[in-house]
Amino acid sequence: MPAIVLVGAQWGDEGKGKATDLMGSDVDYVVKFNGGNNAGHTIVIEKDGKREKYALHLLPSGILTPTCTPVIGNGVVIDLAVLFEELDGLEARGVDTSRLLVSANAHIIAPYNRVLDKVTERFLGSRKIGTTGRGIGPTYADKMARNGIRVQDLFDEKILRQKVEAALAFKNQILAKIYNRRAVEVDEVMDELLGYAERLRPMVADTSLVLEKALNEGKTVLLEAGQATLLDVDHGTYPFVTSSNATAGGACTGSGIPPTRVDRVIAILKAYSTRVGEGPFPTELFDANGEFLRKTGAEYGTTTGRPRRCGWVDTVVGRFSTRINGTTDFVITKLDVLTGLDTVPVCVAYDVDGVRHDEMPVNQTDFHHAKPIYEELPGWWEDISTCRTFEELPGNAQAYVLRLEELIGARVSAIGVGPGRDEIISRHSLLGD
Numbered sequence: 001m002p003a004i005v006l007v008g009a010q011w012g013d014e015g016k017g018k019a020t021d022l023m024g025s026d027v028d029y030v031v032k033f034n035g036g037n038n039a040g041h042t043i044v045i046e047k048d049g050k051r052e053k054y055a056l057h058l059l060p061s062g063i064l065t066p067t068c069t070p071v072i073g074n075g076v077v078i079d080l081a082v083l084f085e086e087l088d089g090l091e092a093r094g095v096d097t098s099r100l101l102v103s104a105n106a107h108i109i110a111p112y113n114r115v116l117d118k119v120t121e122r123f124l125g126s127r128k129i130g131t132t133g134r135g136i137g138p139t140y141a142d143k144m145a146r147n148g149i150r151v152q153d154l155f156d157e158k159i160l161r162q163k164v165e166a167a168l169a170f171k172n173q174i175l176a177k178i179y180n181r182r183a184v185e186v187d188e189v190m191d192e193l194l195g196y197a198e199r200l201r202p203m204v205a206d207t208s209l210v211l212e213k214a215l216n217e218g219k220t221v222l223l224e225a226g227q228a229t230l231l232d233v234d235h236g237t238y239p240f241v242t243s244s245n246a247t248a249g250g251a252c253t254g255s256g257i258p259p260t261r262v263d264r265v266i267a268i269l270k271a272y273s274t275r276v277g278e279g280p281f282p283t284e285l286f287d288a289n290g291e292f293l294r295k296t297g298a299e300y301g302t303t304t305g306r307p308r309r310c311g312w313v314d315t316v317v318g319r320f321s322t323r324i325n326g327t328t329d330f331v332i333t334k335l336d337v338l339t340g341l342d343t344v345p346v347c348v349a350y351d352v353d354g355v356r357h358d359e360m361p362v363n364q365t366d367f368h369h370a371k372p373i374y375e376e377l378p379g380w381w382e383d384i385s386t387c388r389t390f391e392e393l394p395g396n397a398q399a400y401v402l403r404l405e406e407l408i409g410a411r412v413s414a415i416g417v418g419p420g421r422d423e424i425i426s427r428h429s430l431l432g433d
Contacts, residue, residue: 002263003211003221004431005251008228009321009408011237011275013301013308014268015333018416020061020224022331023430028219029069029211030062033254034244035226036077036109038136051420052093059086060224063097071207074105075244075254076226077139078151079114080196102200103207103256104152110164111192112171112184113138119179140243142167151204154197157190164189208256215261220431223251229267229321237367240279248325266430267327269318269408271335271400274308276301282370283311283347297337314347314372318408320360329430330408332401333416336423341379344400347372348407377403385418390427393417 004027008014020030037057054064058078062068072078087097113135120138142148147167153160164186172183211221227246230236235247244250248265252258272293275281285293290310293299299308321327338344350357350370361367380394387393393401393415405412413428 001215001218001220003215003223003251003257003261004264004266005223005225005248005262005325006266006268007225007246007248007251007321007325007327008231009267009269009325009327009330010228010273010314010317011230011279011281012228013274013276013299014228014270015331015416016224016268017056017061018333018421018424019266019268019331019414019430020222022414022421022424022426023222025065025067026220026431027062027065027068027222029071029214029221030060030065031071031073031207031211031221031223031255031257032058032060032076032226033073033223033251034075034246035242036134036136036139037079037082038134038226038242054090054093057086058082059090059097059100062222062224063090063100064095066096069099069101071211071255072100072102072106073207073223073255074103075250076103077107077109077136077143077244078102079109079134080193080200084196084199100203101205101207101210102151102203104150104204106151107139107143108149108151108154108193109135109139110149110167111189112168112175113142115175115181115184116171119175119181137243149193151200154193154200155204157194160193161186161190164193211255211257215257221257221261223255223257223262225251229324230317232324235324237279238364240277248327264329264430264432265325265327266329266331266413267321267325267410268331268333269321269404270313270333271338271404272297272313273311273317274299275311276306276308280364280368280370281309281311282316282350282367283314283372284309285311289341292341293337297334312345312347312372312374313404315404315407316347316350316358316360318404319358322409327410329413329428330405330410331414331416331430332404332412335397335401335415336384336417338379338397338400339384340381343376344379345372345374345376346400346403346407348375349373375403385423387417388425390415390425393425 060070062070175181293310380396
């Protein structure tokens with residue numbers, strides 16, 4: 001059975017967890033292949049007649065599906081304190097987490113990475129990137145500089161100490177001489193990391209091999225991205241991006257699955273746009289409409305609680321996501337948030353100094369200066385949360401979805417009409433026809 005990749009089509013927070021949960025019972029493995037605890041998925045599940053909300057930051061969404069094996073892939077950076085805090089929280093709510101597998105090659109966020117992330121961001125001042133301060137970027141920097149700490153290093157104390165000493169010999173110079181901060185002690189780091197080793201040990205595996213065997217046995221593997229296309233370190237709005245590859249190509253390197261095993265790419269597109277942190281955002285709204293989207297859509301970060309910047313949907317971004325990811329299917333989420341608007345603007349192109357751009361400008365300066373060119377579509381007032389077929393949607397809501405489908409260049413296979421697990425319209429199977 002081929003693998004399926006799930007990515008965010010915008011700047012994150014599109015509702016990837018809902019899409020994963022929708023496929024959960026039909027998927028055997030869900031693999032998080034990039035990022036760390038700098039992003040989150042919020043999943044709402046009906047349980048005993050009540051709606052329960054689960055906020056996941058580091059764990060794959062598949063952890064909530066009893067029949068699914070959740071996997072943290074080699075492309076992820078792991079804060080062990082956060083990992084076990086999440087596991088403990090889920091277990092306290094009756095969720096079985098014993099199926100979790102962790103790649104031996106995934107990198108560990110060391111205490112000094114968190115310290116450096118925070119002091120560097122403060123030092124940048126007005127030039128800050130807008131990171132979450134959780135040590136993600138510095139850990140990926142260590143990985144690429146070949147002085148990172150991997151999960152497997154926790155089980156060889158001698159190797160671990162050598163790596164920590166080598167890292168701190170340089171990083172303490174930066175902390176003390178540039179940022180005027182206290183040096184980090186080697187023993188402090190060793191004690192923290194080794195304190196997690198024995199609990200972590202049973203979860204650790206050669207996950208690439210596990211996934212290869214699963215695919216050969218006809219199992220379905222879902223590769224789940226953290227963050228989103230416009231935050232990809234290569235293809236996003238650099239430098240206001242994350243430090244990993246959040247696009248479909250990153251699914252292969254971050255999981256150890258070859259590209260020949262992937263035949264489906266599902267991209268999640270919110271019915272409007274949001275962004276957290278710094279960076280260009282052509283359709284951003286600073287008026288009552290922006291506040292309406294924020295309040296109605298509850299647009300506050302799962303991980304940070306920060307209010308999200310809000311704007312109208314941007315189909316230039318949608319087309320870019322289709323091209324970069326090879327998107328076969330889109331899931332549009334939060335269509336219900338647009339209910340009650342007389343008209344709904346859709347960005348179809350950009351104006352950059354009088355020149356129309358139908359595709360993303362290759363020059364970052366042009367993207368910073370891009371002004372949206374809107375097409376106004378009629379809105380709707382009917383409650384759509386109970387709709388379960390496309391035909392049940394109001395005519396104007398159907399027209400909105402069909403116009404987005406035309407503009408982004410790939411079919412819309414599912415539509416979210418509310419926060420609940422069952423509040424979704426399925427037009428085509430996300431697992432293949």
